[in-house]
Structure formats: C-alpha cells, structure tokens
Amino acid sequence: MLDPSKFLADPSAVNVAAAAQSEVALGDPKVIARDVNVWYGDKQGLKSVSIDIRSRSVTAFIGPSGCGKSTFLRCFNRMNDTIEGARVDGTILLDGRSIYDPDLDVVELRARVGMVFQKPNPFPKSIYENIAYGPRIHGLARNKSDLAQIVETSLQKAGLWDEVKDRLNDPGTGLSGGQQQRLCIARAIAVSPEVILMDEPCSALDPIATARIEELIDELRANYTIIIVTHSMQQAARVSQRTAFFHLGVLVEEGPTETIFTNPSDKRTLDYITGRFG
Amino acid sequence: MTDQHILKAFDEDLRDLSSRIAEMGGLAERLVADSVDALVKRDVAMAQRVIAADDQVDALQRDIEEKAILMIARRQPMAVDLREIVSALRIANDLERVGDLAKNTAKRVLALDGEYQATKQLRGVKHMADMVLQRLKQVLDAYGARDSERALDVWRRDGEVDAMYTSLFRELLTYMMEDPRHITLCIHLLFAAKNIERIGDHATNIAETIYYLVIGEPLTEERPKLDTTSIAKVSLPR
Numbered sequence: 001m002l003d004p005s006k007f008l009a010d011p012s013a014v015n016v017a018a019a020a021q022s023e024v025a026l027g028d029p030k031v032i033a034r035d036v037n038v039w040y041g042d043k044q045g046l047k048s049v050s051i052d053i054r055s056r057s058v059t060a061f062i063g064p065s066g067c068g069k070s071t072f073l074r075c076f077n078r079m080n081d082t083i084e085g086a087r088v089d090g091t092i093l094l095d096g097r098s099i100y101d102p103d104l105d106v107v108e109l110r111a112r113v114g115m116v117f118q119k120p121n122p123f124p125k126s127i128y129e130n131i132a133y134g135p136r137i138h139g140l141a142r143n144k145s146d147l148a149q150i151v152e153t154s155l156q157k158a159g160l161w162d163e164v165k166d167r168l169n170d171p172g173t174g175l176s177g178g179q180q181q182r183l184c185i186a187r188a189i190a191v192s193p194e195v196i197l198m199d200e201p202c203s204a205l206d207p208i209a210t211a212r213i214e215e216l217i218d219e220l221r222a223n224y225t226i227i228i229v230t231h232s233m234q235q236a237a238r239v240s241q242r243t244a245f246f247h248l249g250v251l252v253e254e255g256p257t258e259t260i261f262t263n264p265s266d267k268r269t270l271d272y273i274t275g276r277f278g
Numbered sequence: 279m280t281d282q283h284i285l286k287a288f289d290e291d292l293r294d295l296s297s298r299i300a301e302m303g304g305l306a307e308r309l310v311a312d313s314v315d316a317l318v319k320r321d322v323a324m325a326q327r328v329i330a331a332d333d334q335v336d337a338l339q340r341d342i343e344e345k346a347i348l349m350i351a352r353r354q355p356m357a358v359d360l361r362e363i364v365s366a367l368r369i370a371n372d373l374e375r376v377g378d379l380a381k382n383t384a385k386r387v388l389a390l391d392g393e394y395q396a397t398k399q400l401r402g403v404k405h406m407a408d409m410v411l412q413r414l415k416q417v418l419d420a421y422g423a424r425d426s427e428r429a430l431d432v433w434r435r436d437g438e439v440d441a442m443y444t445s446l447f448r449e450l451l452t453y454m455m456e457d458p459r460h461i462t463l464c465i466h467l468l469f470a471a472k473n474i475e476r477i478g479d480h481a482t483n484i485a486e487t488i489y490y491l492v493i494g495e496p497l498t499e500e501r502p503k504l505d506t507t508s509i510a511k512v513s514l515p516r
Contacts, residue, residue, distance in 0.1 A: 233354075233356060234354055237356075261356050261357060262357055262360065262361070263494030270357055270358060273357055274355070274356050274357055274358060274359045275283050275284050275285060275288070276283055
C-alpha cells in the first residue's frame with residue numbers, strides 16, 4: 001500500500017513554502033524611504049517623503065510638472081549627486097542597507113538600480129555594444145560567448161531580439177524611437193539590476209511603441225522592482241500596482257493603483273486625476 | 279461637484295448627462311403614476327397614452343447611453359467622473375425598465391377593457407403604488423442632491439414594499455378561490471402589483487448606484503428581502 005504521508009514528508013514545510021510564496025506575491029518592501037528631503041540650492045524640491053516600494057511590482061509616481069516625482073526617482077540611484085547644488089537628506093534603504101552609506105560603491109548601486117530615461121539615449125555604438133558595455137565593465141561575463149549570451153537574453157527580455165538579431169553590428173541610433181527605448185531597457189537589464197527606474201519612458205513614443213513598452217513593463221514586473229514616473233494617468237493606471245501622487249514636493253497619497261484612480265482619499269489627488277487643477 | 283474641470287466642455291457634458299437622467303426620472307415617475315391611475319379609474323385612453331409615452335423613455339435611455347460612451351472614449355474619466363458616468367448608465371437602465379413595467383400595467387388596463395368594478399382589491403394595488411412612487415421620487419431627489427443618506431433610506435425600506443406585495447398576493451389568491459369569475463381581474467391585478475413591486479426594486483437599485491456614486495464603494499450589505507410570495511401558501515377553502 002502506498003502511504004500518502006510519505007510524499008509529504010513534512011507537511012508543515014509545504015505550508016511554509018506556500019506562505020513564503022504569498023509573501024512574494026504581496027511584495028516585501030524592496031526600497032524604504034524615510035523623511036527624504038531634497039534641496040536645490042536653498043529651494044526645497046522634496047519635503048519629507050516616506051514610502052515603501054514593494055518588490056516585484058510596478059509603482060507609478062504621478063503629479064504635475066515640478067511636483068518632485070522625478071527628483072525623488074533620481075534619489076534611488078543617487079543621480080542627484082551629479083546635480084550641482086543638490087542636497088539630499090533622510091534615509092533610503094535598498095534591501096535594508098542605506099544607499100547613502102559612505103562605504104557604498106555608487107557604480108555598483110547604479111548597476112543594481114538601473115535607469116531608463118524619457119528620451120531614448122543609446123550609445124553611438126552598435127546594438128551589440130550598447131548591451132555588452134555594462135556587463136563588460138561590471139565584469140559580469142567570463143568570456144566572449146558568455147557576453148554574447150547576456151546580450152541575447154537581455155534583448156529577448158526587452159522584446160527586441162527578433163527585430164535586431166540579424167543586424168547586431170548596426171548602430172543603435174539607427175533604430176526607430178520605440179526600438180531605441182527597448183534597447184535602453186535591454187541595456188539596463190543587461191547588468192542584472194534589481195530595481196529599474198523609468199522616467200517617462202514612453203513620452204517620446206507613438207501609441208504602438210508605447211503599448212509595446214507597457215507590455216514589456218508588465219512582463220519585467222515578475223523579476224524586477226519597477227518605479228515609473230509618468231504624466232499619463234492612463235498609463236499609470238494600466239501598468240502599475242501602486243501609485244504615489246506628488247504635489248509641490250510633498251507625497252500626498254500612496255496606495256493601490258485601483259484605489260487611487262477610482263476613489264482617492266485626498267482632494268488634491270482627486271482634483272489632479274480628474275483634471276480639475278487650475 | 280461636476281464643475282471646475284480644466285476642460286469646461288467636460289463640465290458641460292457631465293451636467294448635461296445628469297440633467298437628462300433627471301428628465302428621464304421625471305418621465306418614468308409620471309408613467310408609473312398614470313398607469314396606476316388608468317388602472318384604478320379604468321381609463322383606457324390614459325392607458326394608451328402611457329403606452330405611447332414609454333417610447334420617450336426608451337429614446338432618452340439610448341441618448342444617455344450614447345453620450346456616456348462618447349464621454350468615456352473622449353475624456354477617459356477617472357474616479358468621481360467615471361462613477362458619475364457609470365452611474366448615469368445604470369440609472370438610465372433602471373428607469374428604462376421602470377417605463378416598461380408601467381407600460382405593462384397600462385396594457386393590462388386595455389386587456390381588461392374597462393370591464394371591472396373598482397373594488398377593494400384595487401385599493402391594495404393603489405396603496406402599494408403610492409408607496410413605490412414615493413420611493414421613486416425620493417431616490418430621484420437623492421440623485422439630484424447626490425445624497426447617499428437619503429438613497430440609503432430608500433434602500434433600507436424596500437422590505438416594506440415586499441411585505442405589502444406578499445400580503446396583496448395572499449389577498450388576491452383568496453378572492454380567486456372565493457369566486458372563479460374574479461380570476462381574470464385578479465390575475466391582471468396580481469401582475470400589476472408585481473410590476474409595481476419590481477419598480478420598487480429598481481428604485482432600490484438606483485439607491486445602490488447613488489451610494490456608489492457618492493461614496494465610491496459598492497453597497498455590499500445584504501438588503502432585507504421580505505417578498506415571500508415564492509414560498510407563500512394559501513389553503514383551499516373546504
């Protein structure tokens with residue numbers, strides 16, 4: 001006779017695994033920000049912002065121009081360090097470790113926290129080199145075939161492989177706008193980041209290219225933590241699981257995307273998403 | 279609450295939608311009142327007018343639906359604006375059904391061809407109709423004022439209509455048992471009463487929609503149901 005209990009050597013282990021899985025589904029905080037302030041000279045661009053960014057999900061930052069959403073996005077990979085006169089204080093933890101830790105290697109941080117910009121900005125090099133550059137300088141490939149594999153996988157993940165596999169030596173700048181943006185996403189993916197920051201990644205693209213990027217974002221969500229700044233409310237509603245609304249440097253409201261877009265609790269959020277801002 | 283959009287045309291669209299619902303509500307209300315009047319007064323001409331006027335309610339519903347769809351396509355409404363439009367669609371559907379039910383009652387007046395006495399049984403139907411009409415009016419006022427509390431009041435009291443319908447059902451059954459010559463009239467009255475009870479249900483649906491519109495969350499509470507005619511028994515006289 002078969003004893004079913006033999007197949008479940010330790011039933012409690014199964015439960016633990018199931019519980020762990022649901023934890024992942026809910027998304028633990030990958031990035032934790034507390035009381036983050038940013039000044040540009042004596043002008044305060046961001047005022048005491050605190051938020052938990054969940055792993056393996058898409059968080060959208062929305063708000064009118066100048067509200068601080070891009071400023072906040074740039075804190076996560078210390079891009080504000082490069083802006084003269086910019087000063088950041090507060091706490092930002094990536095997997096529990098402060099990204100402003102003086103011992104932290106900023107180059108390594110930016111590999112873990114990749115960025116895609118508003119305008120596609122491929123290097124003036126071949127498609128292959130655009131992808132291979134990052135893994136090479138970070139020493140992620142042991143040899144040439146390893147590197148070629150990374151290039152192929154990254155392009156595949158970005159949904160660009162089939163379109164470019166026969167012309168990898170052509171210049172990246174010769175691709176269409178939408179392809180260039182996917183190339184930039186592939187380039188970001190190539191260094192195996194954990195978090196991908198996207199600053200209005202579709203604002204320079206036509207609706208078809210936009211749809212392809214949105215589809216891609218949805219696929220990437222399974223493996224990466226994504227934060228996207230967008231001016232398109234519809235885009236935020238389509239691609240994100242959580243949405244944060246910023247206004248005048250303040251994080252007004254953050255919550256599940258469907259709540260923010262159907263029944264926000266703050267009047268300022270409501271006014272903004274329904275087009276009532278004067 | 280439907281004003282102050284950056285796009286003023288959007289405000290106008292929303293106001294227009296809301297005023298069409300009000301217009302449709304007023305029309306549906308009058309059809310219900312007239313259909314019951316026609317029944318009580320055995321007024322065939324009035325019944326015919328009710329039947330003809332139902333077309334206007336249907337036309338308004340199509341109009342509202344078209345406008346709402348166009349607004350969704352054109353404005354991509356969010357939050358309260360989206361609820362405003364979805365609510366208009368739902369309420370228009372309910373009011374269209376209310377018009378149909380009034381029309382059905384009017385048709386029964388024609389079927390009976392004025393050949394009946396305004397008996398006791400009719401008083402029960404009339405009384406129930408008055409109650410339902412009052413609910414309908416209250417719920418339409420609540421829509422106009424975006425008053426979720428007043429809407430909830432209608433919602434909570436739907437049970438009273440149901441209870442009245444159940445008692446009318448028993449009463450009519452008893453009449454039919456007493457004298458088979460009453461059967462034709464009583465069956466028509468029973469259907470008229472059922473129509474009115476259904477109108478009450480639509481008023482309750484509208485109340486739920488108003489709650490959703492104002493509060494932003496669906497009403498999940500279980501509504502008190504007191505219509506027990508599906509299990510009601512009346513034993514035959516010996």
